[in-house]
Amino acid sequence: MDKQAKDYLRNIPAVDEVLRFKKIGFLLEEYPRKLVVEAIREVLAKKREDILKNGVATLEEATISEEVGKRVEEKSEDSLKRVINATGVVIHTNLGRSLLPKSAISHLIEVAKYYNNLEFDLEMGKRGLRYSHVEPLLCELTGAEAAMVVNNNAGAVFLILNTLAYGKKVIVSRGELIEIGGSFRIPDVMKSSGAILVEVGTTNRTHIYDYENAIDEETALLLKVHMSNYKIVGFTKDVPLEELVELGKRYSIPVGEDLGSGNFIMLSKYGLEKEPTVQEVISAGVDVVSFSGDKLLGGPQAGIVLGKKKFIDKIKKNPINRALRIDKFTLAALESTLKLYRDEGLAIKEIPTLRLLTIPKKTLYMRARRLKNRLSKIGGLSVQIKEGISRVGGGALPIQTLPTFVVAIRPIGTSLVRFEERLRYGKPPIIGRIEGDEVLLDMRTVQDEDLPLIPKVISQSLD
Numbered sequence: 001m002d003k004q005a006k007d008y009l010r011n012i013p014a015v016d017e018v019l020r021f022k023k024i025g026f027l028l029e030e031y032p033r034k035l036v037v038e039a040i041r042e043v044l045a046k047k048r049e050d051i052l053k054n055g056v057a058t059l060e061e062a063t064i065s066e067e068v069g070k071r072v073e074e075k076s077e078d079s080l081k082r083v084i085n086a087t088g089v090v091i092h093t094n095l096g097r098s099l100l101p102k103s104a105i106s107h108l109i110e111v112a113k114y115y116n117n118l119e120f121d122l123e124m125g126k127r128g129l130r131y132s133h134v135e136p137l138l139c140e141l142t143g144a145e146a147a148m149v150v151n152n153n154a155g156a157v158f159l160i161l162n163t164l165a166y167g168k169k170v171i172v173s174r175g176e177l178i179e180i181g182g183s184f185r186i187p188d189v190m191k192s193s194g195a196i197l198v199e200v201g202t203t204n205r206t207h208i209y210d211y212e213n214a215i216d217e218e219t220a221l222l223l224k225v226h227m228s229n230y231k232i233v234g235f236t237k238d239v240p241l242e243e244l245v246e247l248g249k250r251y252s253i254p255v256g257e258d259l260g261s262g263n264f265i266m267l268s269k270y271g272l273e274k275e276p277t278v279q280e281v282i283s284a285g286v287d288v289v290s291f292s293g294d295k296l297l298g299g300p301q302a303g304i305v306l307g308k309k310k311f312i313d314k315i316k317k318n319p320i321n322r323a324l325r326i327d328k329f330t331l332a333a334l335e336s337t338l339k340l341y342r343d344e345g346l347a348i349k350e351i352p353t354l355r356l357l358t359i360p361k362k363t364l365y366m367r368a369r370r371l372k373n374r375l376s377k378i379g380g381l382s383v384q385i386k387e388g389i390s391r392v393g394g395g396a397l398p399i400q401t402l403p404t405f406v407v408a409i410r411p412i413g414t415s416l417v418r419f420e421e422r423l424r425y426g427k428p429p430i431i432g433r434i435e436g437d438e439v440l441l442d443m444r445t446v447q448d449e450d451l452p453l454i455p456k457v458i459s460q461s462l463d
């Protein structure tokens with residue numbers, strides 16, 4: 001090491017010294033001391049590293065103070081934060097799935113702020129059940145006899161299997177042994193629930209006699225799993241729920257369905273692919289059905305279980321229930337979301353997931369125009385409006401394409417990969433997608449409040 005580097009190393013201030021810097025004093029007034037000290041240690045360690053590598057480093061008070069300030073700010077920023085979803089995927093599992101309706105947001109704030117009757121029966125003046133806040137509503141909306149809710153649909157499926165088929169056999173078609181990502185695979189859930197999977201039929205074709213031939217005295221459940229995130233096309237056959245229900249009745253074996261997304265509105269009326277509604281599944285006579293609260297339903301993360309009272313009562317009594325129980329915020333948001341479904345027009349208008357799926361193309365074009373105008377004031381960019389395709393996401397309507405408009409941005413003189421990365425570091429981060437030599441921002445999932453923020457983040461991503 002040369003003498004100059006040694007001098008630099010010797011001149012690195014001590015942590016205590018830095019703590020006495022005037023600017024650091026201001027930081028200490030605003031942030032916890034522990035955080036500031038940690039930031040100082042990191043900055044000084046980085047200085048040592050730089051000197052060992054390059055022989056020099058800036059050790060001025062102003063520079064060190066500024067670097068410490070920046071680190072303190074980074075450290076105190078929330079890890080879970082708002083992002084701008086410009087991917088065009090409406091139910092994006094990695095970006096938090098569904099946005100809540102306004103009424104659900106104010107309901108959950110009220111419940112967070114005040115004591116509430118979560119498990120208190122106001123009429124009787126004694127202990128009540130948390131399901132009671134949504135059970136009658138769910139029955140009213142779907143025609144089910146009974147209902148309960150848990151943390152998510154994976155939990156709901158687990159609970160159904162564990163309650164109705166522990167140590168017994170469950171018959172499932174080979175065409176429905178799905179993986180939905182995030183390691184949720186039907187055979188694995190089955191194993192951990194204690195149920196024994198009996199596979200019948202083939203990948204593309206399963207007949208009613210396949211189920212019937214597999215039934216024995218150990219059979220506890222006939223299970224259908226909705227093919228939510230893929231399609232099998234061509235020479236195919238699956239057994240309609242009605243036929244399975246009829247078979248179950250004949251052998252006195254309950255029939256269940258994991259519906260995956262679960263929707264209350266006939267989406268085909270709004271130009272989307274046909275998906276079975278929860279009401280249809282109930283009226284087909286299913287004994288238990290479960291689905292997610294935050295996919296097409298557009299509410300909070302939850303697993304909704306509906307069906308015949310006899311089975312729902314059993315599921316409610318399973319002690320594992322306690323480990324999967326829904327919390328008060330979710331329950332508040334779910335109740336408010338469900339209430340909107342009493343009026344279909346209101347649901348489409350007020351539930352963001354449904355609104356985004358049915359947004360007119362013209363609105364998307366106008367939004368693209370507004371953004372393009374704002375961006376044209378920034379140099380170093382080529383900006384164009386293009387037609388594109390949005391996706392439903394959340395493992396729902398896998399082949400549905402939603403025509404949309406995107407704002408296609410090509411940075412001039414900055415690498416595209418670096419530009420896209422800097423968008424992700426923005427405040428707030430913008431998540432778009434790279435296609436060819438452009439970053440595409442899909443207007444379907446960009447909110448009106450996002451629009452003024454996008455040009456700010458983009459211009460900061462260019463320097």
Ligand SMILES: *Cc1c(COP(=O)(O)O)cnc(C)c1O
Pocket residue numbers: 152153154155157178180184225226228229258259260261291292293302303394395
């Ligand atoms: C999404 C999905 C699940 C899991 O639901 P979560 O609410 O994410 O736990 C289970 N089964 C199917 C068919 C699904 O599509």
